[in-house]
Amino acid sequence: MKIPDKFKDILSKNQIANSVVLDVISSFEPIFKDNKLYFFEEYTDHGIDHIEKVLESAEFIISIDSFKNITATEISILILSIILHDIGMHVELATFKGMLNGDYDKCKNNIIDDKAWSQLWNEYLTEVKRFSSVQKQNIFGDSSIPFLNPNLDNKDNLTGYDKKLIGEFIRRHHCRFAQEVSLGGLKSEKGHVNFGTDKLNVQTKELAGILARSHGMNIRDTFAYLMDIGHDSWRNPHGVNIIYLMVILRIADYIQIDNSRVNPYLLKLKTFNSPISQLENQSHLAVNSINFNNVDEESIYVDCSPNDSKMFVKIKTLIADIQNELDKSWAVLGEVYGFIPQNKPSIKFRRILSNLDNKKFLSKLEYVPKKITFNADNNLSKLLVAPLYGDNPTFGVRELLQNSIDACFERKEIEYQNKNYNYLPKIEISIDRLxxxxxxxxxxxxxxxxxxxxxxxxxxxxxxxxxxxxxWKKQFVNEDGKTKINRNGKFGIGVLASFLLGKEIKVETKNIYNSEYHFFAATIDAPYININKGNSEDDFGTKISVVINNEDRNKLINPKWDYRDNSIKWTNWYLYDEPKINFSVDQKSVSRENILENIQFFDFSTNDFEKVSWSYDLNIRNRNYSSLIACNGIIITENHSSDYFRYPENYQTSPYGYYQEMLINRKPSLLIVDKEGVFPVKLDRNDIDCDEFPFENDLKIETAKHFIAQLLFREIDTKSFTDPKIIHSPHFLFGTDGFIIDSEYFINGVKDDFQFIRIISDDKQIEVDISGYEDCLFDFKLDTKINLTYQENNVAPHGGGLILLEKNKYESLFQDKVKRLNRYVLDNVNIIDQNQKYVLYTMYDYDYTNPKILTGLNNIDKNLLSRATSIQEITNLSFTKKEGNILNELFKKYIKTHYIIPYEMSKRRELYKEAFKELSYYFTK
Structure with missing residues (x-):
């Protein structure tokens, strides 16, 4: 690594400082030469060349007078900080996992940082789940990519998405990481790289670390730390003008010298951006030259030739940023070192100028050199209404109702603060003929x-x-930053929906704070709105009136249901009893439907959400599998578009080319208390704006526990077998002493000890005695007819089997010319025996040498035979449901290896004590 000549000369006068620098270079130079930016594949070079350019820039901007007084110790600390400042770009998976696992916690700067890496990571993941489409596009290059939690178990598991997600996290905190490496070294896949040897003392590490960190901070924000380590001499702790070095590093990081160019100077961005932004700037930033030999010796002159207005604005903004950095740096230097009578530490430059302000240059450009964007006028609001809400006036009711509910809860909080507990919030909504x-x-x-x-x-x-x-925040957010009340208003566009009701709204409102009364009328495209003042003896609150036509009146009162319609009846938007809401039509009271009546909900909470209530019992408007989502009592949707759980760990396909069937698949209906306004609803509030809920993992855990509770609490009739019908519809397999379900966990646990017997029957329940078959588990496929096309799984189960089937059905299905079964099935059937009534055959080379039930056509249990269309001895491969990691871990915790769940409840309580204790909430509610 090349050290600039002036730095090298100063270092040569202090053997210890020089030795410290050389030790660190020898340790870290291989990392920069390797230059494998694992999490930053699309970024520009940050290897040896980058370090050397910043070093050369640092040497260049130090004033001549300051070089006379700068010490070898200061030069060594500056060099060490430059080596450190972008070390985060070279983080590997092992290093990153170490950060999350606490390997660097002992290096945490407790004055500046209050959170460990694991806390920062969890907060970041929560944020990523709520990324807007613009953020996704900028970071991942795909505005619609769904959130996935990276699997950090193996380097090979990480996708390009994972690397960009982790890279963005490291980018945000790379300055902190640089400081912690100065104290704890770099832990990589190849081992631990110490930052220096025993010759490098702790004080020097601390100074190099805070200096490296400072390039991504406000310099003044480092003062508290400097005071902690330097006390009264914090301006130059241990004789080092550390704040001056901070100025050098941050300016050097803006202005880089590139000796490979004809003109040796090049501007760069202060910090590395997202891959897309970085590549764009790398490709298009058009800086021709930088001149330092000006009449104004303290100025830098930049000559540019941007080829369009976009690049023009980018370069001009960059130059303005550098000028701002110079201004702040000189202000800090004056603030910190102003008391020194002479030889104050300084840098060469105070100003940066460019040809972008030259009128002659601007007049020759073939484009307009300005930042030009769309400006909205009043007509835009009118144009937005239809795309957002369609023409359904019920959305207008929702938005106005939502505002009224918010206002009522806000007043309740104000009244309670004033110790008035008698306030009863209420809302009146009416439609009357004119x-x-x-x-x-x-x-x-x-x-x-x-x-x-x-x-x-x-x-x-x-x-x-x-x-x-x-x-609003002063009144309704507490000192901890937590919101005190529920509030649905979020985007500030609700007033638009009110114009779905009519062309003009009339508003009367009296404010609780000052008792001011205002009233006005407005149309959506009004060029001017006159707000009148007045007096009113009425209570505080707001009244909004809209004249509506008969067509819209009928849409509200007598809506026609359409499966494509995602609206709610005008009286049913709000689910709770407070505020009290009264509806009337033509002065006659109208009752609202209580869809929550007799519905059982389960609750949990998270850091962001005070309460999440969920249930599988709702079936809105008799829609099958409906999934209701309501936030703060207002229905968002009755039929959530992303209503299936995602299981990243099971994206692989089965051996048969199908996606693995998951045991817990569909999401429940949800009632969410969102005081912080962070629940990701779409702009029109008709669905949520993400594929996974912010509390998705918690919901998976809760539904999994509920499922296990159902499973263990379900009574089984062993005299008349039928589908027990619990939520998620698992298939039950019955034995002499107990049962299992057809999921991977249970099947793998018993497959070596039991033979699987499938009984297919036309009946909805089957009375059969299985007590004599202790080593068999019976899979009863009830209410199943074998007389249709596409019967492969019923007559040719996956994994093969020994199968007894009525002869007439066999012939109708397996005849070549009928083509009711695919060729692969027909080519893999082997008849073992047959008579006039039955055919006994195998599928897919099934080993039938040791049958349990099908020992021959003359030896079959008549009790089973009389109730079955088909009897089959099959393999465990017919059962393909997976649990997902969460449910699988809970099975291990509660079921353990007691795979056969006893029929007797007393035995279950004894066998699954932990489950009955910890899941009692689901048993008893």
């Missing part, structure tokens, strides 16, 4: 009402949510 053609829709609440500021800046300002204002 004439033969029109009706008036009114929604009135006794909530907190709106101030003039709230009306102007939030209610009438599309896209600006009151919830995000400091005014």
């Amino acid at each position: 004439n033969d053609d029109e009706s008036i829709f009114i929604i009135e609440d006794n909530g907190k009402g709106m101030s003039s500021d709230e009306i102007i800046n939030y209610f009438l300002n599309v896209g600006n949510s009151f919830r995000k204002s400091m005014e």
